[in-house]
Amino acid sequence: MYQKKTPVQLDCGLQFFKELLNGKWKLMLVYYISKNLKRPSELQRKIPNADRRVMDKQLQELVLHGFLNKKAFDTKVPKVEYELTELGEKLLPLILTIEQWGEQNRFVLNEALEKDPKFINVI
Amino acid sequence: MYQKKTPVQLDCGLQFFKELLNGKWKLMLVYYISKNLKRPSELQRKIPNADRRVMDKQLQELVLHGFLNKKAFDTKVPKVEYELTELGEKLLPLILTIEQWGEQNRFVLNEALEKDPKFINVI
DNA sequence: ACAATTACGCATAAATTTATGCGTATCTTA
DNA sequence: TAAGATACGCATAAATTTATGCGTAATTGT
Numbered sequence: 001m002y003q004k005k006t007p008v009q010l011d012c013g014l015q016f017f018k019e020l021l022n023g024k025w026k027l028m029l030v031y032y033i034s035k036n037l038k039r040p041s042e043l044q045r046k047i048p049n050a051d052r053r054v055m056d057k058q059l060q061e062l063v064l065h066g067f068l069n070k071k072a073f074d075t076k077v078p079k080v081e082y083e084l085t086e087l088g089e090k091l092l093p094l095i096l097t098i099e100q101w102g103e104q105n106r107f108v109l110n111e112a113l114e115k116d117p118k119f120i121n122v123i
Numbered sequence: 124m125y126q127k128k129t130p131v132q133l134d135c136g137l138q139f140f141k142e143l144l145n146g147k148w149k150l151m152l153v154y155y156i157s158k159n160l161k162r163p164s165e166l167q168r169k170i171p172n173a174d175r176r177v178m179d180k181q182l183q184e185l186v187l188h189g190f191l192n193k194k195a196f197d198t199k200v201p202k203v204e205y206e207l208t209e210l211g212e213k214l215l216p217l218i219l220t221i222e223q224w225g226e227q228n229r230f231v232l233n234e235a236l237e238k239d240p241k242f243i244n245v246i
Numbered sequence: 247a248c249a250a251t252t253a254c255g256c257a258t259a260a261a262t263t264t265a266t267g268c269g270t271a272t273c274t275t276a
Numbered sequence: 277t278a279a280g281a282t283a284c285g286c287a288t289a290a291a292t293t294t295a296t297g298c299g300t301a302a303t304t305g306t
Contacts, residue, residue, distance in 0.1 A: 004245045005291065006264080008236070009172050013225020014150050014218065016232040019242075022145070024294070027137050041252065049132050054294055056254070065235040077303050078253050087231055090224065095137070097220050101213065102136020108210055109139040112188040113131070119142075122127045128261065129294080147264070164282065177264055179284070200273050201283050 020065050021091075023058040025050045030067060030088055031095050038081040067091060143188050144214075146181040148173045153190060153211055154218050161204040190214060 009015055021027060025047060032046055040059070044052060059082065062068045067088040073079040084092075102109065113119050132138055144150060148170060155169055163182070167175060182205065185191045190211040196202040207215075225232065236242050 002241060002292075003243070004241055007245050008242065010229075010233070010236075010246070012151060013222040013227075013229070014154070016225040016229070016236075017221045018147070018150075020232060020235060022293085024141070027141075028135060031137070039252090040254095051295060052253090053255075053296080057294090061239075064239055066231065066238070072253090075303095077251075078301090080253065087228065087235075090228065094217075094220055094224055097217055098140050099136040101217055102139040104136075105210065105213065106133075106136065106139070108189065109143060110133070112143060112210075113133075113139075115189070116184075116187055118125060118127050119131065120126070122130050123133070125262075145263085162282090163284095174265060175283095176266080176285075180264090195283090198273095200281075201271090203283065 017094075020067075023061065025055055026058050026062060027091075027095050027098070029055070029058060029062065030084065030091055031099070033068065033082050033088075034084055034092055034095075038083060040080055040082075062088075140217075143190075146184065148178055149181050149185060150214075150218050150221065152178070152181060152185065153207065153214055154222070156191065156205050157207055157212075157215055157218075161206060163203055163205075185211075 008019055010019075028047060028050075029043060032043055037043055037046055040052075040056070043055065043059075044050070047055065059068065059070075063070050063082075066085055068082045069085055071081045071083065073081070110123075113123055131142055133142075151170060151173075152166060155166055160166055160169055163175075163179070166178065166182075167173070170178065182191065182193075186193050186205075189208055191205045192208055194204045194206065196204070233246075236246055
C-alpha cells in the first residue's frame with residue numbers, strides 16, 4: 001500500500017480539509033449520498049465519469065476516515081449502502097457553500113479556466 | 124509548460140473549486156493576504172513549510188485565475204504586493220467555513236488521520 | 247445457456263502536483 | 277566588501293493521485 005513520505009502540517013484547519021477530502025470525487029460522493037443515492041451502482045450512474053475503481057477507493061477512504069458508514073447486506077445479490085456519519089453530516093454545510101459558490105460564479109470561473117493555457121483542449 | 128490531458132468536467136459547482144483551488148497552499152495564501160500579509164516575503168515567513176518556488180507558482184496561478192492582483196513597485200529594492208480581487212473576496216466565506224470546520228473538529232479529524240496507515244510516520 | 251447487474255480488488259501505468267538543484271539581479275546593512 | 281533581503285524562474289526529480297488492464301463471484305432476466 002502507498003505510504004506518504006512528506007510530513008503533514010496541521011497547524012491550520014484548512015489543512016485537515018486538504019488531507020482528508022482532496023480526492024477527485026469525494027465531496028460529490030458525500031453530497032449525493034446526503035441526497036439519498038446510497039448504493040455504489042446509483043452513485044456510479046450519477047457520476048459516470050468517475051471510474052468505478054477510483055470511486056471505490058475514495059468511498060473506502062471516506063469510510064476509513066469516518067465520514068461514511070458502509071452497510072453490506074448479505075442478500076442473494078450483493079447489496080451495499082452508504083450513509084453519512086455525524087462527521088459526514090458536518091461536512092454538508094461546507095459542501096453546499098462550495099457548490100453554491102461555484103454555481104453563482106460559474107461564468108467568471110469558466111473564464112478563469114479558459115485564460116489558463118494548461119486547460120486548452122480539455123474543457 | 125504543462126498541459127492537462129484529462130478532460131475536465133464542470134457540471135457541478137464543486138468541480139470549479141477543485142480545478143482552480145486545489146493547490147497545496149492556495150487557500151492559505153488567499154486567507155493570509157486577506158489578513159493583510161501582502162508581500163511574498165511576509166507570506167513566506169508565515170508559511171515557512173511552503174517552498175518559495177511552489178508558493179510562487181501558486182500565487183501566479185491565483186493571479187492568472189483572477190483571485191489576486193499583483194502590484195509590482197518599481198523601487199530600488201524590488202517590492203511586490205498582492206491583493207484580493209472581487210472574485211478573491213468571494214472566496215473568503217468558503218475559506219472561513221472550511222477553516223472553522225477544521226478547527227472545531229480538530230480532535231476527530233486528527234484521529235481520522237491516525238487511523239489511516241498511509242499517514243504513519245508523517246503526522 | 248448467455249448477457250447483464252451487483253460488488254470488490256490487485257498491480258501497474260499514466261497523469262498531475264510538489265519539491266529541489268542551480269542561477270540571475272539589485273540594493274541595504276554591518 | 278561580504279552577508280542578507282527582495283524577487284523571479286527554468287529544468288528535472290520525486291511524490292502523489294488517477295486511470296486501466298485483468299480477474300473473481302453470485303444472481304437475475306431473456
